[in-house]
Amino acid sequence: MSEELKYWYLRDHKLFWTLSMSQIKQLCIITGFKKAKKNDVIYFSSSDVPRIFLLKKGNIKIVEMDEDGNETIKDIIQKGDLFGELTLENDRNSNEYAKALTDEVAICSFLMSDFENLMLQNPNLALTYTKFVGLKMKRIKNNYSNLISKDAKTRLFTFIKDWAEREGKFNGNKVTIENYLTQADIAQIIGTSRQTATQLLNEMEEKQLIYYSRKEIFIDDITKF
Numbered sequence: 001m002s003e004e005l006k007y008w009y010l011r012d013h014k015l016f017w018t019l020s021m022s023q024i025k026q027l028c029i030i031t032g033f034k035k036a037k038k039n040d041v042i043y044f045s046s047s048d049v050p051r052i053f054l055l056k057k058g059n060i061k062i063v064e065m066d067e068d069g070n071e072t073i074k075d076i077i078q079k080g081d082l083f084g085e086l087t088l089e090n091d092r093n094s095n096e097y098a099k100a101l102t103d104e105v106a107i108c109s110f111l112m113s114d115f116e117n118l119m120l121q122n123p124n125l126a127l128t129y130t131k132f133v134g135l136k137m138k139r140i141k142n143n144y145s146n147l148i149s150k151d152a153k154t155r156l157f158t159f160i161k162d163w164a165e166r167e168g169k170f171n172g173n174k175v176t177i178e179n180y181l182t183q184a185d186i187a188q189i190i191g192t193s194r195q196t197a198t199q200l201l202n203e204m205e206e207k208q209l210i211y212y213s214r215k216e217i218f219i220d221d222i223t224k225f
Contacts (some may be wrong), residue, residue: 015128023122036105042098050112053083058105059180060098073188078166082132101180155190156200160210161225175219
């Protein structure tokens, strides 16, 4: 990939708006780019070379695998999100990895050590990064709070509303969401069984709150959520 294309890939992300052209070009030198297709594994956090990743295109899920090989979705990463070693601490005991959810995924990555050095040289970047991670941690905390304090129906409503607000295409109060998640994925995200998630989605359709298909979810009136 050309240095000019790398520059524009990074320049349009809010994390790097405070950097000058020369500073972004420095990032271009230490940045790796990779493309992936649906179901490809993007990384394992137990890698010997810890990295920080920035999702430029598509959607991925962060998955944790238990000793029996069962997968649990921990987070959905969307365009513009950072993922990987967010706290700049390498957890070699983690069994987490990322998997592509959409047909086209593009990511760039930084060696953790290089990114740390760049932040030491650029306090504004360090401050922006801290705020970025803070918002990410707040979202994770809110997700955890929802899991322990709300019932499955409320969690599903909250999840679909948040999904619509982040990625939906609005036409007045009507919203269309590109659906890249299976019902099993949605069930894991809201912390319930697949059967319960399917039942709740069917109930929402019966009440004409949503129209669900494998390719998209249509919300007739977002104000009812």
